[in-house]
Amino acid sequence: MALHISATNPEHPALLLELPWQLPLAEWPDEYLVPLPRGISRHVVRYARAGDEVIAVKELAERPALREYELLRDLDRLGIPAVDALAVVTGRADTDGEPLEPVLITRHLGGSMPYRSMFETTMRPATMHRLMDALAVLLVRLHLAGFAWGDCSLSNTLFRRDAGAYAAYLVDAETGELHPRLSDGQRGYDLDLARVNISGELLDLEASGALHPSVDPIDFGTEICARYQGLWQELTRTSVYPAGKYHYIERRIRRLNDLGFDVAEMQIDHSSNGDTVTFVPKVVDAGHHQRQLLRLTGLDTEENQARRLLNDLESWMATQDDYTPGDPLAARPEVLAHRWVREVFRPTVRAVPPELRGGMDPAEIYHQLLEHRWYLSERAQHDIGLDTAVKDYVDNILPRARETLEPPAPE
Template sequence: MSPMELQITATSPEHPAALLDLPWSVPLVDWPQEHLVALPRGISRHVVRFARAGDEVVAVKEVGEWAAVREYGLLRDLDRLAVPAVDPVAVVTGRTDERGEPLEPVLITRHLNGSLPYRSMFETTMRPSTIKRLLDALAVLLVRLHLSGFAWGDCSLSNTLFRRDAGAYAAYLVDAETGQIQPGLSDGQREYDIEIARVNIAGELMDLEAGGSLHPSVDPVEFGVAIEERYCDLWHELTRQSVYPLAKRHYIDRRIRRLNELGFDVAEMQIQRTPDGDAVTFLPKVVDAGHHQRQLLRLTGMDAEENQARGLLNDLETWMVTQEDYAPEDSAPNSGPGSGRGSSLGARPEVLAHRWVREVYRPTVRAVPREVRGDTDTAQIYLELLEHRWLMSERAERDVGLEAAVEDYVNTILRHRPESRPPAES
């Protein structure tokens, strides 16, 4: 029998050279500390270690050759589909120990900076509201996978990494071993994934409960059911057909409001011109407290309350996608206004944001006479005008525009407020 030869199949030409220095003739469980990086690991059916390869930290998992090659291919497909998942680096086969005995092949993925497995996040008792946001992030991930035609087969907290990025919570697939990609998923395939997620999550939370790491007010079964409900609500809002006539652009605001009511924000919005109107698609995300304030301040220099900032950013995003130099094709997961991304052919988000302040926000606020504003700050005035415009547009069944909304709001609402009336003569 001829000796096995070490073979490294990598995604980049630079990876094999960096990987060659790792001790492939040693079983992964026995790798010396000099090659390892101390990072928290989740629960896995396989031996997993974090190691340094050149300038990168990688996760190395021992697994059968067929499974390693298959998962490597699936992760590459998910990367091409821009679905949040760990990046594949290489598959190493033909490993033998010093006596020539075969060792299991390994799958190598890039460590996701700033990410944590769920058990590490529960080392200190997590508040129910934070657990809910994490499960919301997992629901977003599952929806995005299904929209891409990926059936997970083993959705769980253990197979997910969570990361906070500028206040946003994001979930990333870390184990694609049981998955498969198809042109589209049937309702039955999606329902199977949801059922697996519900059972797995309830079981994992029960395990935390038994170890004293779960907040006493959290019911594992209820939270397992909750992710199913959140998934279904989000799937409906994101997949129902949305083609709006040009005269009824206010319908876009209605969709955004519905997503906000579900607890999600719009990370990315794409409008595609069609013969029948404007087709709109949304990409959701889960955000932490204060996220919108920081984002608005970074983009425009405006300082507003959190709910005010959310409304202003929604209006900014709606306006941005109507601009000729807006470049949505360069957007990525979790990119939206303030991500810093922008196509070389389009204006940066910061440039568009300042144009919105100069051409939309300030002229609209200045159109409201000072004597009728009272003590209301300008951000609140603008948001009230947006709300009035939306109500007028709903009644008219067409977008009435800001100019008409300002005139009507000043004459029918602001001039009749007590603080807008001149003091009575004594």
């Protein structure tokens, strides 16, 4: 059987042909590999370089490889945070003509870390709570899209810093199923699996001495259920308000936006006696602030980063002489937003030397600088300005924190 590459991009097959497909993945020479931290997997997984991209290569049987490839593409179309599927390679054989397992190829998620790498130094309980928040949001987003994961765990998730919090990404869809809508039983099964898997993973960390002594693995496994249920209730519940209190509906929409979700459609029903109004958010999808920032500036960031950058952008716009909301002659927000990127965002990020950035992307750097500016301003009891904050951050904060930041991906 001849080597066959099914790819999402017509440029990828030519780049992938340069890799040593005649060797089992476990025997690939170091010259092809990229030394990035890997999580636990039931399959052999390696990071390699294909042209300018870093890819994750996973060996598995042909049928599940093709199925996971299609599921990951479906999740991408639905806007769900998951790794990007690039290709499936079948028809592999060694130099003696013996068949080798096919591989699934995904794009490496820059700046991400598997959970075990994050526990190489003892993680504080507060940080673990943020990981549980991120995983709960991911599971809710999957369920709203009709995706039953079938194996929710820390091992099957990658985490990226997101403005002091974390964003979670699905990295293994092998057991997943996509439906028009999930039943309560399907959601409950996924949630119960998550509880058992997470408790087991934390017990394993506890046995190895990598878990903070105050953390109870069973309690943290249960925590994901509570956080999920609270978020699901807020997103899907039906609200009944007194007639005429339409600002209550606006308040509910704003609360959903603050959680990072957008109301794409809503149903409002009046009672027969006119005393009450029933409000149901019909469709909620994620990334409200991400989409707004991307539309205004072209910056593609995580949700919490986008929220913080938008706040800074709005504050900056309010200081511009040619910005008057509602004035048809004033500069449009899109024009001002691109000026902010050009005159504020980019110069500020460039002021941080590349060798001190660790694994932080530009949006995270800018967020950290805003946080540092707020801290210094609070201490000084007046706004110290962004330039002063950048200088102090580069001189006094980054050199001390450098060893705790993940190493940058190879150039």
